Amino acid sequence: MADGRNVYAAILAGGSGTRMGNPEKPKQFLMLGDKPILAHTVEKFCAVGLFDSIAILCPEPWMQQTRDLLRRYCPDCCDKIAVEAGGATRNDTVRNAISYFCENSKVDENSILVTHDAVRPFVSHRIIEENVRAAIEFGACDTVVPATDTIVQSDDGAFISAIPDRSKLYQGQTPQSFNLLELKQLMSSLSSDEEAILTDACKIYTLRGRKVALVRGDVSNMKITYPHDLRVASALMGNSRA
Numbered sequence: 532m533a534d535g536r537n538v539y540a541a542i543l544a545g546g547s548g549t550r551m552g553n554p555e556k557p558k559q560f561l562m563l564g565d566k567p568i569l570a571h572t573v574e575k576f577c578a579v580g581l582f583d584s585i586a587i588l589c590p591e592p593w594m595q596q597t598r599d600l601l602r603r604y605c606p607d608c609c610d611k612i613a614v615e616a617g618g619a620t621r622n623d624t625v626r627n628a629i630s631y632f633c634e635n636s637k638v639d640e641n642s643i644l645v646t647h648d649a650v651r652p653f654v655s656h657r658i659i660e661e662n663v664r665a666a667i668e669f670g671a672c673d674t675v676v677p678a679t680d681t682i683v684q685s686d687d688g689a690f691i692s693a694i695p696d697r698s699k700l701y702q703g704q705t706p707q708s709f710n711l712l713e714l715k716q717l718m719s720s721l722s723s724d725e726e727a728i729l730t731d732a733c734k735i736y737t738l739r740g741r742k743v744a745l746v747r748g749d750v751s752n753m754k755i756t757y758p759h760d761l762r763v764a765s766a767l768m769g770n771s772r773a
Contacts, residue, residue, distance in 0.1 A: 545617030571652035
């Protein structure tokens with residue numbers, strides 16, 4: 532399916548545990564069932580069998596613990612996984628991933644980079660495969676699900692400014708996938724003002740008038756951010772084993 536291209540994955544594990552109520556441990560290292568959240572996510576990317584190399588980008592003080600985690604929980608795919616330091620922001624972390632692959636892998640104009648949140652352990656093989664396919668065909672894609680709730684816009688935080696048409700709205704997930712060198716070029720073109728408004732890499736493409744294809748996500752592809760999310764994820768993990 533990768534059409535002879537080099538395909539790389541960057542698992543973004545730079546988050547902290549603050550919103551989870553555990554500032555001492557980044558949330559990706561919390562246990563979900565019998566293994567850490569990060570290990571579940573890594574297993575999905577290894578099992579899909581599409582990647583020439585995988586990099587985990589984590590806080591620098593946690594790099595050795597990440598390597599130890601891989602040896603304990605993911606021993607069968609350690610040989611193709613690198614552990615690298617993340618950056619101060621999400622976009623800095625993506626830049627670090629790009630730099631790693633450019634310096635250590637066979638990157639060319641056809642190479643694909645799939646980026647994914649470490650704390651979305653329920654990503655499916657179908658979603659990953661469709662990301663690679665869409666990135667090859669269109670150059671960039673985002674994983675989304677249709678918005679189910681009415682979205683209310685407020686410019687001042689006190690009163691409604693607008694209620695957009697829900698049928699045109701989607702909630703973003705990950706993976707987000709790109710032609711690697713095109714993403715590198717676009718990121719290097721950003722001004723400091725543009726950097727300040729970025730929430731993710733797909734925003735860069737919209738700023739430059741580039742198209743980003745949509746890949747259908749799944750409500751189960753949840754991001755574990757708050758204690759309630761971990762309880763829901765634990766329930767999902769239990770159901771998947773029933």
